[in-house]
Amino acid sequence: MKTNRPDISYIRKYLNGELDARAMYELERQAQDDPLLMDLLMGMESATETTHKANLLAIERQIDRRVKQGQRKKRSYWKFSAMAAAILLLLAAGSLWLWQMPQEKKLIVSSEVTEDKIPELDSPVAYVDSPPAVAELKKRPSKPKSTVERSTDDRGSEKAKAESQSIQIAQAPTTVHKNDRNEELSEISISPSKRRDTMSNLLAVRGARSAAIRAMPVAETPLLVKGLVVDKVTKEPLAGATVQSLHDLRSASTDGEGRFSMPISRRDTLNIRYIGYEQASAVVGTDSVMIAMQPSSARLNELVAAKASIDTVETLISGRVAGIQTDQKPRNPTKKPEPVIGWDAYRTYLQAEALTEGDEATIVLTFQVDEDGTPKHIRIANGANEQLNKRAVSIVTNGPKWFVGTATNKVEMKIKFNKR
Amino acid sequence: MNWFKHSKKSDELDDDALLERYRQTDDLSFLGELFARHAEMVYYVCFRYLQDGERSKDATMQIFEELIVKVHKQEIKRFATWLYVLSRNHCLMQLRSEKKMPMVGMDEFVEFPLQEHPNDPLEKERSLSALERCMEKLSKEQRDSVDLFFLNGKCYKEIVEMTGYSMKEVKSYIQNGKRNLKICMEKHRED
Structure with a gap:
């Protein structure tokens, strides 16, 4: 049965030039009729033997690991049922607690959810840890939630948290304003920002979780609010943003990781300003807050910005913020990749390079921008002749680097070849 | 019933x-x-399409996962061939989902071979003359390369030495010449 396996070592000999002309021809001719052989040949000659060897070794190890994992999974089946039971228990406890909440609070929560026009997870510019979460913390001060959570580090509990989170997020700042509760306060700190590709809802969940973990009830102290200011689109922390309390006009600015802390009076409203961004405000009921700043756009006023869906905003802001970010990494606040030198300069570059002796032609090509900002996997979508196709590929390859986009790293581009 | 499980004997078991x-x-x-026996083949096939080591590694493992599921659902006659088709489809799907367009240039997919000569002598005669006419229509480079390879049995290296074209050029002349021939022959058959 092993005979129908292609002889890879023989192909290796062929590639190393160890075969005579006759044998080489035989193999080449056979490959013309055998797609498997042809694919093997082309795959093998696409990189050096050492590269392949390293990769194959890695694959071997991965298969091994996967096989062992599979066996372990099978044997420890009972563990899963135990975990499932634990999750169920936790959920039951959670719903019991929800039932015992004072009637008034329940009403408020539900009315907020229904009246709110923006329950979309990532749309509010600012959101605040919800009162229910705080209430929960108060309920069992002796037994912090963190221990419960750590012991069942599992998707089920994650889900349960996400549920409670959706209630939190649905609270728009304006509605929070109306309630006057949260008599007792606890000290909560929020985690530093996560990577920029993290979805904002994920961020919110994680922020709230880490807040819950570190929760320690401290009653009757002046509220020290800790917060995090991030770019709404890229989720990058914003350093040096000004945070001002509308109540006593005290202000603070964010540190290098976009964090700030300042004492505030209860139910204060914070105003956050940062060059290149829309002014944002957040009503602070608890002591941790995350503010997602909207990159500024002339066409959006503050109120609109707060409610605009992320899509419409993104089309308006293209590239405006790039100038004020001074990180070393190529960074790009827009969805799509763009040339580091900017589109105008890039177009000039193309015009200078894309010249031909022959007829004019337009080539459409696509590529991906890798992490270094280099175009990779360039493909001709709509080509002219082979020579021009190759030229187009080399123009892109040897051209300026790119900013990676936040939503995609793929680019589709037209190159027009003019007569020299 | 698992007494073979860890014994050396499984080494000698065939694929089936x-x-x-x-x-x-x-x-x-x-x-x-x-x-694991076939992983090398799967990996090379992936590399041929994806042209990237990391992606090929990932794809190989994804194909293994796919295999785990499909093995129970499908009847497999010749495992190596079946796995090859599975792998190729996996990679093509991956490429297609990235962009709804095929690659061109040196990455062009291999076309399948020319029609074998039919048994009927009259047909054979006709297709031979069609072949001749179609060969005339090819560019000189393609004609030379196809002629030397398919009709004179020269290997790529020899053709490179004889014509002075580069290895890359020879390969692409043969592929493109073959495709053009096929198109031309099919046209003739319809006429």
């Missing part, structure tokens, strides 16, 4: 036997061993 054993026992070690 390993497959059968996995189906009976659900013990992943059998399928892992079977896949």
Whole structure:
């Protein structure tokens, strides 16, 4: 049965030039009729033997690991049922607690959810840890939630948290304003920002979780609010943003990781300003807050910005913020990749390079921008002749680097070849 | 019933036997061993399409996962061939989902071979003359390369030495010449 396996070592000999002309021809001719052989040949000659060897070794190890994992999974089946039971228990406890909440609070929560026009997870510019979460913390001060959570580090509990989170997020700042509760306060700190590709809802969940973990009830102290200011689109922390309390006009600015802390009076409203961004405000009921700043756009006023869906905003802001970010990494606040030198300069570059002796032609090509900002996997979508196709590929390859986009790293581009 | 499981004997089992054993026992070690035998092939096929080591590694493991699921659902006659088709489709799907367009240039997919000569002598005569006419229509480079390779049995290296074209050029002349020939022959048959 092993005979129908292609002889890879023989192909290796062929590639190393160890075969005579006759044998080489035989193999080449056979490959013309055998797609498997042809694919093997082309795959093998696409990189050096050492590269392949390293990769194959890695694959071997991965298969091994996967096989062992599979066996372990099978044997420890009972563990899963135990975990499932634990999750169920936790959920039951959670719903019991929800039932015992004072009637008034329940009403408020539900009315907020229904009246709110923006329950979309990532749309509010600012959101605040919800009162229910705080209430929960108060309920069992002796037994912090963190221990419960750590012991069942599992998707089920994650889900349960996400549920409670959706209630939190649905609270728009304006509605929070109306309630006057949260008599007792606890000290909560929020985690530093996560990577920029993290979805904002994920961020919110994680922020709230880490807040819950570190929760320690401290009653009757002046509220020290800790917060995090991030770019709404890229989720990058914003350093040096000004945070001002509308109540006593005290202000603070964010540190290098976009964090700030300042004492505030209860139910204060914070105003956050940062060059290149829309002014944002957040009503602070608890002591941790995350503010997602909207990159500024002339066409959006503050109120609109707060409610605009992320899509419409993104089309308006293209590239405006790039100038004020001074990180070393190529960074790009827009969805799509763009040339580091900017589109105008890039177009000039193309015009200078894309010249031909022959007829004019337009080539459409696509590529991906890798992490270094280099175009990779360039493909001709709509080509002219082979020579021009190759030229187009080399123009892109040897051209300026790119900013990676936040939503995609793929680019589709037209190159027009003019007569020299 | 698993007494073969860790013995050396499984090394000597052929693909079909390993497959059968996995189906009976659900013990992943059998399928892992079977896949490991062919992993090199799968990886090279992936590399041919994806042209990237990391992606090919990932794809190979994804294909293994796919295999785990599909092995129970499909009848497999010749495992190596079946796995090849699975791998190729996986990579093509991956490429297609990235962009709804095929690659061109040197990455062009291999076309399948020319029609074998039919048995009927009259047909054979006709297709031979069609072949001749179509050969005339090819560019000189393509004609030379196709002629030397398919009709004179020269290997790529010899053709490079004889014509002075580069290896890359020879390969692409043969591929493109072959495709053009095929198109031309099909047209003739319709006429």
